[in-house]
Amino acid sequence: MYSFSPAVLTAINQGRLGTVVVAILLPSLFSLLEKNKGLGKLTWCKIFSIVLIAAVAAAFSPLFLLSWIIFHSSVFLYNYFTSPNWRAIKWQEILKNLDTDEYKKRLALIFTPIFINVPISINLILNPFSALKEPGLTVESAGQLSVLLFNLGGLGSPPLFLLAPFVLYLIVAVISKEQRKVGMTSLLIISIAATLSSYFIEGNSSSAQRIWSGPLVIFAQLLVLLSFFAIVERLIPQLKRSNFGFKHIGLAATAVITVASMLSISIWTATTGADSLLRSNQEQVIPAFISDLASTTERPKTLVIRKSPEQLQYFVTRGGDLQIGNADVASPTPPQFHQTIVDLVNGVGGSSSQILGYYGIQYVFMKNPADAGLVRIIDGIGGFTRSSATKDGVVWKVDKAHARVTYQNTVGTFFPVSSTDKAATAFVSGEGVILLAEKFDKSWQLLLNGKIVALEQHPFGIPMFKIAEPGEISLTHNGTSRRAWISIQLIALITAIVLALPAGRKRREVPLEELV
Structure with missing residues (x-):
């Protein structure tokens, strides 16, 4: 019933990886958080097992991490005050x-997932609205x-007329005295999810998108499902001993609806x-000859x-199809680059080919069915030479496009510089x-004869280094801060794994009967 819920099916069909991972891991969290047991009664081993599962879910879903922090922080403050x-x-x-x-274990639940997921968690605390962006493509x-x-x-x-029984379960939970608190919690969560879904935010490298509240809906429906099962488990023995009445009819109707x-x-x-x-068998979108360019x-x-x-x-490819986590789509698009695309589509971008060329764009590909009007605009705007028009789409070559790394001498001549993925x-x-x-990015670093050259920003928004003398150059991305964050991640992760492993007993703690 849980796995065939509309929320889970929608997440799978739309490729919402974060919501799918949360749906898989949530039942494990509920099983570890034993019913009617406070944190004080749970062992440290079980606490860190919960932490590890929560950290994995948080790595895929920023909304889950934000909700986790807010929930446990609220409980911590409520218990203290x-x-x-x-x-x-x-x-x-x-x-x-x-x-x-109680307090120590609650703090472990709050801070350990944060340390395991730095720097994403730090950015999440500084900018909570970033948690409202679901990883993956905008749908x-x-x-x-x-x-x-x-x-x-x-x-x-699924269409709305295929109503899932969770609304009925929610009503039953709210009416029930024993499960009213759980029912009201579920009602609050689903109300927050509905409120969030009425707002739009700007996604990474995309237009405005409606906020995706999938993890909250998954959490609310699991709470409702567990509370309904608890009610049925308590009610069935009572119905066996009582005369036929409205409770029998209500339970039978609920079963039929389910x-x-x-x-x-x-x-x-x-x-x-x-x-x-x-799709698992989707054909490649990018033509083969463009994919081969990645090896040059x-x-x-x-x-x-x-x-x-x-x-x-639109998206930028380095020779392969669009992938989750790709550097060109996982971070905001430079304003100059985005405006160039807009001007190109509107037919007013006289310098579009020049700016795209500075960003290393050598080809423009429009997949079929291609918009005939846009094809005519690109053909006539200048700076683009049609390379081919096949069943796959139309390809234009950008005139005077630069390589990924280019050297420009004092005369104004450009020379491509060979590069790899890393340097x-x-x-x-x-x-x-x-x-x-x-x-x-401020982390780009260029060495000229072993000396660091100052990084500057080109008017088109790309990194630029001024060379004052001839010599050997070495260009790399010096991710010092990234390595520091990864070190913190590994320390927190290894610590949590060690503390979650079952510990052996000391010899003096073993009963004499077991030794004999």
């Missing part, structure tokens, strides 16, 4: 009040009404739902464009400028 000694103002007294297993989802019905909507989601709902969703999944956005020393890039009546979509080394014959066809 409802304690008898909460008015203490001296730090010695405050530390004494916090010197209990349109539905609004508040659909979310309130535990259906996230959008392409690949079976009908699961049967209809299963049929939809095997028929219409099987034709989803996510110039390492050119290709701009892939697709225009529909509703929107314009570029070469000999320059005299004064000039080294241009790097990448996004500007």
